[in-house]
Amino acid sequence: MSDNQTIMEVNNLKMYFPITRGVFKRTVGWTQAVDDVSFRIKKGETLGLVGESGCGKTTLGRAILQLHKPTAGTVKFEGEELTTLPRRDLRERTSRMQIIFQDPFSSLNPRMTVGAIVREPLVIHGVANGEERRRVVEELLERVGLNAQFANRFPHEFSGGQRQRIGIARALALNPTFIVADEPITSLDVSIQAQIVNLMEDLQDELGLTYLFITHDLSMVRHICDRVAVMYLGKIVELSGVEALYNNAMHPYTQSLLSAIPVPDPVVEETRQRIILEGDVPSPANPPAGCNFCTRCPKVMERCFHAEPELKELAPDHSVACFVAEESWQKASMQKEV
Amino acid sequence: MNNQSPLMSVKDLTTRFHTEDGTVFAVNGISYDLFEGETIAVVGESGCGKSVHALSIMRLIPTPPGEIVRGEVTFQGRDLLKLPRDAMRHVRGTEIAMIFQDPMTSLNPVFTIGYQIAEPLREHLNMSKKAAEERVVELLDMVGISDAAERVKSYPHEFSGGMRQRAMIAMALSCMPKLLIADEPTTALDVTIQAQIVELVKRLRAELNMSIIWITHDLGIVAGLAERILVMYAGYIVETAPVKELYANPSHPYTLGLLRSLPRVDKGRAAGRRLIPIAGLPPDQIDPTNACPFAPRCQFAVERCLSENPSLKSIGPRHQIACWVNVHEAAPEVVR
Ligand SMILES: Nc1ncnc2c1ncn2[C@@H]1O[C@H](COP(=O)(O)OP(=O)(O)OP(=O)(O)O)[C@@H](O)[C@H]1O
Numbered sequence: 001m002s003d004n005q006t007i008m009e010v011n012n013l014k015m016y017f018p019i020t021r022g023v024f025k026r027t028v029g030w031t032q033a034v035d036d037v038s039f040r041i042k043k044g045e046t047l048g049l050v051g052e053s054g055c056g057k058t059t060l061g062r063a064i065l066q067l068h069k070p071t072a073g074t075v076k077f078e079g080e081e082l083t084t085l086p087r088r089d090l091r092e093r094t095s096r097m098q099i100i101f102q103d104p105f106s107s108l109n110p111r112m113t114v115g116a117i118v119r120e121p122l123v124i125h126g127v128a129n130g131e132e133r134r135r136v137v138e139e140l141l142e143r144v145g146l147n148a149q150f151a152n153r154f155p156h157e158f159s160g161g162q163r164q165r166i167g168i169a170r171a172l173a174l175n176p177t178f179i180v181a182d183e184p185i186t187s188l189d190v191s192i193q194a195q196i197v198n199l200m201e202d203l204q205d206e207l208g209l210t211y212l213f214i215t216h217d218l219s220m221v222r223h224i225c226d227r228v229a230v231m232y233l234g235k236i237v238e239l240s241g242v243e244a245l246y247n248n249a250m251h252p253y254t255q256s257l258l259s260a261i262p263v264p265d266p267v268v269e270e271t272r273q274r275i276i277l278e279g280d281v282p283s284p285a286n287p288p289a290g291c292n293f294c295t296r297c298p299k300v301m302e303r304c305f306h307a308e309p310e311l312k313e314l315a316p317d318h319s320v321a322c323f324v325a326e327e328s329w330q331k332a333s334m335q336k337e338v
Numbered sequence: 339m340n341n342q343s344p345l346m347s348v349k350d351l352t353t354r355f356h357t358e359d360g361t362v363f364a365v366n367g368i369s370y371d372l373f374e375g376e377t378i379a380v381v382g383e384s385g386c387g388k389s390v391h392a393l394s395i396m397r398l399i400p401t402p403p404g405e406i407v408r409g410e411v412t413f414q415g416r417d418l419l420k421l422p423r424d425a426m427r428h429v430r431g432t433e434i435a436m437i438f439q440d441p442m443t444s445l446n447p448v449f450t451i452g453y454q455i456a457e458p459l460r461e462h463l464n465m466s467k468k469a470a471e472e473r474v475v476e477l478l479d480m481v482g483i484s485d486a487a488e489r490v491k492s493y494p495h496e497f498s499g500g501m502r503q504r505a506m507i508a509m510a511l512s513c514m515p516k517l518l519i520a521d522e523p524t525t526a527l528d529v530t531i532q533a534q535i536v537e538l539v540k541r542l543r544a545e546l547n548m549s550i551i552w553i554t555h556d557l558g559i560v561a562g563l564a565e566r567i568l569v570m571y572a573g574y575i576v577e578t579a580p581v582k583e584l585y586a587n588p589s590h591p592y593t594l595g596l597l598r599s600l601p602r603v604d605k606g607r608a609a610g611r612r613l614i615p616i617a618g619l620p621p622d623q624i625d626p627t628n629a630c631p632f633a634p635r636c637q638f639a640v641e642r643c644l645s646e647n648p649s650l651k652s653i654g655p656r657h658q659i660a661c662w663v664n665v666h667e668a669a670p671e672v673v674r
Pocket residue numbers: 017018031032033051052053054055056057058059060216284
């Protein structure tokens with residue numbers, strides 16, 4: 001299935017966390033944080049991963065990077081299966097995959113200088129030495145728009161945006177090809193968010209990076225991503241090219257998500273129709289029978305309570321897991337034939 | 339709306355914090371009027387003084403280190419800053435209510451939701467236990483919590499984030515305030531829940547004829563909610579205008595910068611369109627100079643901006659900016 005356009009191929013990935021009780025930590029249930037997810041990421045693209053808090057975005061990102069040991073499924077990176085690799089080989093292979101964290105305040109060790117933080121991956125992987133390492137660190141800092149002199153300072157001396165730049169410099173140290181960016185701009189001020197997004201776009205152009213961009217900011221996704229995967233309660237419910245998703249969302253969840261995003265323009269807001277969802281997201285420890293979205297879906301049908309829809313490609317590069325979407329697609333294609 | 343006298347009139351409100359590092363000039367002489375039934379939004383980035391401004395109106399500034407240095411907050415004829423403590427407590431319980439950003443910090447984990455909403459009703463409105471309990475069920479019902487009669491017995495941790503925020507709104511509205519101050523009430527919530535809360539507030543505002551001050555850093559959310567916007571930077575109001583005018587005709591370089599740095603969900607990325615960030619960082623507001631606080635980040639700054647901080651001046655009907663430069667003349671290609 002894999003070809004040389006694909007950098008990452010994920011099949012039937014599951015990540016369940018045990019729920020334990022009592023002194024003996026008896027397992028009484030499972031949090032199904034990621035539940036049977038399959039997708040591919042093309043070389044050089046940015047795939048957006050969106051969905052509400054707790055739907056499993058971070059867990060999926062970490063499971064791909066093998067920071068969690070997946071419960072089931074396969075993860076093929078640059079043609080090589082990671083889930084069966086021995087620990088030692090894994091570390092070497094995963095140096096080409098890096099992560100940028102949401103919170104630039106807690107993700108940097110406060111007792112290390114900026115230089116030491118950026119240098120650390122080089123040390124761990126035994127890349128370069130002495131003078132050479134110092135030069136690499138300086139280059140990395142300059143590449144992300146920081147002054148090379150900053151190497152001797154500590155993280156607390158920097159603003160949120162600057163700390164996120166430090167995190168990016170560190171992620172770039174080992175020349176990765178693939179970066180999971182887990183809400184890299186969420187905790188930053190609006191005026192600073194644009195600085196970091198532009199930096200990430202420039203680095204992608206210069207270094208040919210592939211991004212998995214995790215966020216719940218759908219306005220930013222439309223700006224930065226080539227394709228988008230929408231998650232709901234541990235599953236991907238829609239996966240498509242970015243323009244198709246925004247112009248022709250097929251899953252009722254995606255439709256309501258898009259309608260809920262405010263637009264900074266009062267004239268547009270006056271005429272916008274909102275699809276307001278009732279209630280809250282169910283717990284991933286106890287997902288509903290049938291379709292996971294059936295408890296909140298405005299278009300729910302009888303069948304949705306019993307059977308679980310699969311992710312199906314209904315249009316080129318546009319997959320949806322929804323019986324309602326499938327039916328209307330079938331009707332539409334039947335009309336075409338007539 | 340304009341020919342009546344304002345519900346609240348803030349004049350020259352100035353609040354500072356005396357800290358080890360120096361004095362933080364958090365709010366620097368802001369003035370504005372709020373009319374009955376009007377919704378205004380206070381927008382600006384982290385640290386610009388939005389919360390301190392609201393807490394000053396509510397007289398909830400921790401003193402020390404905080405100090406309301408000067409100003410007046412005339413609410414229905416009385417200066418709140420001069421009221422005795424008890425009278426102010428009563429105003430907070432009955433006439434002005436506030437919703438805080440993080441509902442967990444303002445809900446007490448050891449009492450049931452029902453008890454916490456009933457408390458102020460009994461204290462400020464002298465309701466009987468039974469009447470208060472009935473009212474609580476009505477209120478929870480009003481904010482869209484299903485099965486309210488059962489839910490009053492729940493503890494805060496048994497509610498989801500969105501439900502807690504709705505419970506907070508129910509508590510804030512319990513005494514039918516004339517003014518609701520909402521400090522980033524949806525920032526921690528998902529967009530679908532945020533949309534629920536915004537619809538709820540719009541509906542209640544119409545039903546109760548409340549005035550609202552909605553504090554946020556999100557220029558998106560208030561576009562469809564507020565009638566007037568106050569843009570704050572470094573403790574100053576730098577631009578204020580009716581909502582449509584502000585978005586159609588932003589005239590302070592900071593407002594312009596904020597709007598240009600935002601991606602929009604209703605518009606695709608036109609070929610090669612890049613976000614246009616504002617360079618640099620906001621100032622720390624410790625012992626500031628006489629310069630315009632935005633000057634170091636401003637692409638339009640001229641000599642004068644470095645020596646003299648501009649005050650608000652009118653540039654159109656109800657549209658004011660604090661800026662020496664006319665960006666529309668200086669750079670029409672940027673403003674479009
Ligand atoms: N290490 C863990 N042990 C047990 N449960 C976990 C663990 N990590 C995550 N979970 C659970 O898995 C589910 C998915 O969490 P995850 O952090 O992946 O969500 P998310 O989509 O990243 O949310 P957010 O937008 O809030 O970051 C949640 O119910 C969470 O409580």
